[in-house]
Amino acid sequence: MEAITLNGVSKDFGSGTSYVKVLHxxxxxxxxxxxxxxxxxxxxxxxxxxxxxGGLQSPSSxxxxxxxxxxTSETRRQQEAIRLSKIGFVLQTYSLVPYLTVQDQFKLVDxxxxxxxxxxxxxxxxxxxxxxxxxxxxxxxxxxxxQNQRVAxxxxxxxxxxxxxxxxxxAALDTARVxxxxxxxxxxxxxxxxxxxxxxxxxRLSEFADHQYEILDGRMxxx
Amino acid sequence: xxxxxKEMQHEKFRYGLIIxxxxxxxxxxxxxxxxxxxxxxxxxxxxxxxxxxxxxMNRDANISLDQSILQKDDVGHLNKSQALIGQMxxxxxESNRQNESARFIGLSKSxxxxxxxxxxxxxxxxxxxxxxxxxxxxDDGYRLKDRVVLNSDNTKFQIVGFLHDQRLNVAPVIYGxxxxxxxxxxxxxxxxxxxAVMNKAGSPTYKHKAVKKYTKSQLVNKLPGYSAQxxxxxxxxxFLMAISLVVIAVFLYIxxxxxxxxxxxxxxxxxxxxxxxxxxxxxxxxxxxxGLVISGVITWGTGKLLPLGVPIYFDIPVLLAVSAGLIIxxxxxxxxxxxxxxxxxxxxxxxx
Numbered sequence: 001m002e003a004i005t006l007n008g009v010s011k012d013f014g015s016g017t018s019y020v021k022v023l024h025x026x027x028x029x030x031x032x033x034x035x036x037x038x039x040x041x042x043x044x045x046x047x048x049x050x051x052x053x054g055g056l057q058s059p060s061s062x063x064x065x066x067x068x069x070x071x072t073s074e075t076r077r078q079q080e081a082i083r084l085s086k087i088g089f090v091l092q093t094y095s096l097v098p099y100l101t102v103q104d105q106f107k108l109v110d111x112x113x114x115x116x117x118x119x120x121x122x123x124x125x126x127x128x129x130x131x132x133x134x135x136x137x138x139x140x141x142x143x144x145x146x147q148n149q150r151v152a153x154x155x156x157x158x159x160x161x162x163x164x165x166x167x168x169x170x171a172a173l174d175t176a177r178v179x180x181x182x183x184x185x186x187x188x189x190x191x192x193x194x195x196x197x198x199x200x201x202x203x204r205l206s207e208f209a210d211h212q213y214e215i216l217d218g219r220m221x222x223x
Numbered sequence: 224x225x226x227x228x229k230e231m232q233h234e235k236f237r238y239g240l241i242i243x244x245x246x247x248x249x250x251x252x253x254x255x256x257x258x259x260x261x262x263x264x265x266x267x268x269x270x271x272x273x274x275x276x277x278x279x280m281n282r283d284a285n286i287s288l289d290q291s292i293l294q295k296d297d298v299g300h301l302n303k304s305q306a307l308i309g310q311m312x313x314x315x316x317e318s319n320r321q322n323e324s325a326r327f328i329g330l331s332k333s334x335x336x337x338x339x340x341x342x343x344x345x346x347x348x349x350x351x352x353x354x355x356x357x358x359x360x361x362d363d364g365y366r367l368k369d370r371v372v373l374n375s376d377n378t379k380f381q382i383v384g385f386l387h388d389q390r391l392n393v394a395p396v397i398y399g400x401x402x403x404x405x406x407x408x409x410x411x412x413x414x415x416x417x418x419a420v421m422n423k424a425g426s427p428t429y430k431h432k433a434v435k436k437y438t439k440s441q442l443v444n445k446l447p448g449y450s451a452q453x454x455x456x457x458x459x460x461x462f463l464m465a466i467s468l469v470v471i472a473v474f475l476y477i478x479x480x481x482x483x484x485x486x487x488x489x490x491x492x493x494x495x496x497x498x499x500x501x502x503x504x505x506x507x508x509x510x511x512x513x514g515l516v517i518s519g520v521i522t523w524g525t526g527k528l529l530p531l532g533v534p535i536y537f538d539i540p541v542l543l544a545v546s547a548g549l550i551i552x553x554x555x556x557x558x559x560x561x562x563x564x565x566x567x568x569x570x571x572x573x574x575x
Binding site: 051054056057077080081082083084085087089091095096097098099100104107108111112139 | 226229495498570
């Protein structure tokens, strides 16, 4: 089943001499139970692609569908509701709320997302696998970049979303941790039937992807 | 509330400073309001204790107790809800004590003002050479059985009782007989009977066109300096509230603007903007309530430490109204940046 579909999505900014076309007619489908990796260098339009897919910004043309239903044309409030219940974000920066401990980052999810979360035992195992189970009382400012990213990944998985959109989730991790994150993401997709889209320039994640795409100067092609 | 409390717990110093600012603003407003009320009360405590609905005075006295003279024919027979008073400014002197500027009120024992007086010590005067005085006399060293001279009169009056909260135009009140008042005023004969008639209930009857009926507030507002003083304090407190609004609004606005990246993260995660607005309002509410509670405690402590002569009075309903005003102002101030929160674009902060 197609969890996310982008049909002919383009995005441009500015006008006249400052006009820039960041995305060119992107057609993309992310299936449930699969990991899609979108690889590209800095400035290629990866993050713009991901934020449009997650409804954080609107495309200049084209449309986004979530589970086959129009998403782009929904109101801001409806998009927020869909994002809250169906999409987990792992952002390149600012993924965590700075004044909440790791434990409270998850508690915040409990407050706002009322549906069933990931099973406790499984989640505790994920915390152990990500080696963040002993960081629950720490604030993001007390964590390293890698630890912050791993907490952000756990936080995105915690509400058991149908879709996870991750922007450079392994940028600050060593190879062993990259493998751990890749494995967790792949297991989450394959075993729980989730759609995971990762945009990155980190080739080390390739082995965990079911499909790979390259994005270059705003144009996407399968690899 | 969760986000509001957690952020305050984490940013203790920042929020501590803001709460400290609210404490100082609240303290200033509470103390100033209490002093203003205290001073205003000292003008009217005696009148308030009589609880008159209306007052009969000489039509040409410009609603001044000092100027009003009533003649026997003006008022006729007084009923039980009416009391005649004779009022004048006096200096009370006793050889071993400091001179005391006071207001003498002559009363009739058969009328309600005298009958409703309650002494804190001693008893009500039963003879014409006996007086009861406000506690201010006691604070200044006067004691029961002290014999005082009023103005330049040679007659000595014995203090037989003290009364609480009996002030008129800030001066402590001395209650004595109407005949004493007449003697001090130098009135002879039976024609002049007093300064005014206090009517506790109903519409009083009066016989002569030289007499006019006034309301209590008309009388109080015409007390020398009373309206000007209240207006001055009112403007001071009003301006202070207005300036406080601006200061609090600026602080809360800056605070909210600093939090926009956090809000962007929360918005990206799908947390509804209404929740973020609620968190902002809750936080403002919490800051102001904590600040005002602390300033209330400090104000109360200040009241206990101030010398007895300082006219501070904690009028709880008024202070609660002032507090409610500050809370409403703060919530409104917190709502100023709401549009910014609602329209925040996560991408502008997160990048992409």
